[in-house]
Amino acid sequence: MLKRMLCLICGSMLLAGALFGCAAKSDSSAAAMSKDMEQLIATAASTSSDNEEEQTLRESLGAPYRVEETALPTQIEKFTISISADVSVPEVDHLSVYRVSAADFSQELVARVFHYFCKDETMYDYENIYRTRDQIQARIDSIQKDLDRNYSPNGQDGDDSWRAEYEADLADLKAQLPNALEDLGDPIQTVQFSQKETLGNGTYEEFLTVNAPKYPYTIELFAWNNVKYPTDEVQYNVNGDTTVAPHSEANLSYRDTSRVSNALGRQRDVTDEAQIAELDTTPAQAMEQASALLDTLGIDDMEPYRVCLAREYTEDGTGKYAYYVEARRVVDGVEVQSPFYRTYVGDVNDGCEWAYETLDIRLDDEGIVGMNWTSPLTVGAVEVAHANLLPFSSILSVAKQMLGVVNEPLESNLDDYDEYRINIDRITLSLQRIPDVNSIDSGLLIPVWNFYGTARCVLPYDIVVEPNDDYDLLADDDEPLLSVNAIDGSVIDEIKGY
Numbered sequence: 001m002l003k004r005m006l007c008l009i010c011g012s013m014l015l016a017g018a019l020f021g022c023a024a025k026s027d028s029s030a031a032a033m034s035k036d037m038e039q040l041i042a043t044a045a046s047t048s049s050d051n052e053e054e055q056t057l058r059e060s061l062g063a064p065y066r067v068e069e070t071a072l073p074t075q076i077e078k079f080t081i082s083i084s085a086d087v088s089v090p091e092v093d094h095l096s097v098y099r100v101s102a103a104d105f106s107q108e109l110v111a112r113v114f115h116y117f118c119k120d121e122t123m124y125d126y127e128n129i130y131r132t133r134d135q136i137q138a139r140i141d142s143i144q145k146d147l148d149r150n151y152s153p154n155g156q157d158g159d160d161s162w163r164a165e166y167e168a169d170l171a172d173l174k175a176q177l178p179n180a181l182e183d184l185g186d187p188i189q190t191v192q193f194s195q196k197e198t199l200g201n202g203t204y205e206e207f208l209t210v211n212a213p214k215y216p217y218t219i220e221l222f223a224w225n226n227v228k229y230p231t232d233e234v235q236y237n238v239n240g241d242t243t244v245a246p247h248s249e250a251n252l253s254y255r256d257t258s259r260v261s262n263a264l265g266r267q268r269d270v271t272d273e274a275q276i277a278e279l280d281t282t283p284a285q286a287m288e289q290a291s292a293l294l295d296t297l298g299i300d301d302m303e304p305y306r307v308c309l310a311r312e313y314t315e316d317g318t319g320k321y322a323y324y325v326e327a328r329r330v331v332d333g334v335e336v337q338s339p340f341y342r343t344y345v346g347d348v349n350d351g352c353e354w355a356y357e358t359l360d361i362r363l364d365d366e367g368i369v370g371m372n373w374t375s376p377l378t379v380g381a382v383e384v385a386h387a388n389l390l391p392f393s394s395i396l397s398v399a400k401q402m403l404g405v406v407n408e409p410l411e412s413n414l415d416d417y418d419e420y421r422i423n424i425d426r427i428t429l430s431l432q433r434i435p436d437v438n439s440i441d442s443g444l445l446i447p448v449w450n451f452y453g454t455a456r457c458v459l460p461y462d463i464v465v466e467p468n469d470d471y472d473l474l475a476d477d478d479e480p481l482l483s484v485n486a487i488d489g490s491v492i493d494e495i496k497g498y
């Protein structure tokens with residue numbers, strides 16, 4: 001797990017999901033597991049957790065409702081860790097282990113979303129925006145301007161090899177211009193996926209539509225599925241001078257920017273607030289609207305769990321407010337946690353990636369303004385019906401030892417501070433996706449303990465340095481400071497995901 005330097009605390013940036021897809025699925029119905037994964041399943045099933053006396057999961061694990069621990073061990077004098085946390089445990093008598101895989105969005109689902117959100121709108125093919133006469137002419141003018149100025153993309157010291165590529169592009173665009181579209185073409189009546197190709201010989205499906213025959217538009221519905229590559233290796237593309245790293249990140253996104261822009265930053269969690277000053281709609285009503293939307297769309301395995309107040313990002317701080325309702329997958333009554341943004345095979349910068357599943361619904365006082373669902377999952381067979389879990393006391397012992405190890409800062413970075421202070425204020429047990437070794441499309445859902453809290457630098461006179469990301473104030477609190485496998489007590493690596 002990456003060491004955190006909290007003096008630069010800010011919300012982690014969500015890596016943009018390009019349309020360059022995911023690794024090819026295995027030909028077999030069940031992906032090959034490493035010996036480590038086999039051992040994990042064997043450990044989970046090694047002894048029966050069934051008791052003659054009926055017990056809740058909390059009782060069988062000996063999990064308290066609250067934990068208070070001070071002065072956890074650290075190697076740096078200025079680094080302090082404490083726990084003052086509520087402990088959340090699913091209200092069931094046992095947890096299971098499930099096989100899981102990356103999923104695509106079905107055309108039927110996208111059709112339901114399209115007809116719900118766009119039934120009163122005239123929608124057009126988004127890709128035609130770049131095929132219109134105006135857009136092609138604009139690109140011609142831009143390329144010609146660079147050629148006239150001898151504006152090399154390689155800088156002043158570069159050679160003239162770029163000119164041939166630019167001139168070839170210019171000739172191609174000029175050939176397209178006489179037959180170019182005047183607008184976006186005929187309106188779209190039904191959903192039909194288009195087959196596309198990417199660098200690295202990948203193929204994927206997409207459906208992209210907007211509500212205006214010419215740019216700009218205010219409503220969009222975009223859907224694309226995972227790219228299928230002929231190989232799951234990172235490839236270097238000579239022509240594009242770039243690497244193509246397969247990743248799993250199918251996406252379905254609806255946006256209505258006519259009232260509220262898409263640039264929304266979460267300000268605070270308002271789930272338990274009866275009424276807020278910024279909006280007339282209550283948080284409870286926002287939750288009800290989000291639930292009703294999922295029911296209407298036939299999305300019955302995702303449930304809203306949190307309501308955040310969000311605000312448009314503007315330089316002058318006058319952006320409009322909206323709700324940001326977050327939903328997550330529920331399997332047999334147990335929530336599935338998405339603790340980080342993605343897991344990696346190989347290097348973080350150019351390795352293969354698998355995004356964690358997220359779904360959010362945005363709305364204001366007039367109704368829904370957006371929905372985004374990333375990296376859906378298919379939950380498959382039950383690998384262990386009644387997982388054998390370590391008692392909470394063992395998990396807490398691991399946490400007390402490892403919180404300082406995983407989150408230790410560089411001592412030199414604390415020269416200007418009196419203290420680097422971590423406080424754990426929330427401990428949760430839930431299901432969590434872990435990938436098979438070297439896989440970005442198959443894995444398991446297993447029980448995991450996550451330890452959440454705040455990490456702050458403290459200046460002299462006990463002045464606490466708060467997060468400096470005024471765009472998304474909740475981003476820092478969403479990522480656990482430690483994740484522990486509930487089956488064997490191992491610490492889960494943030495990058496690898498297991």
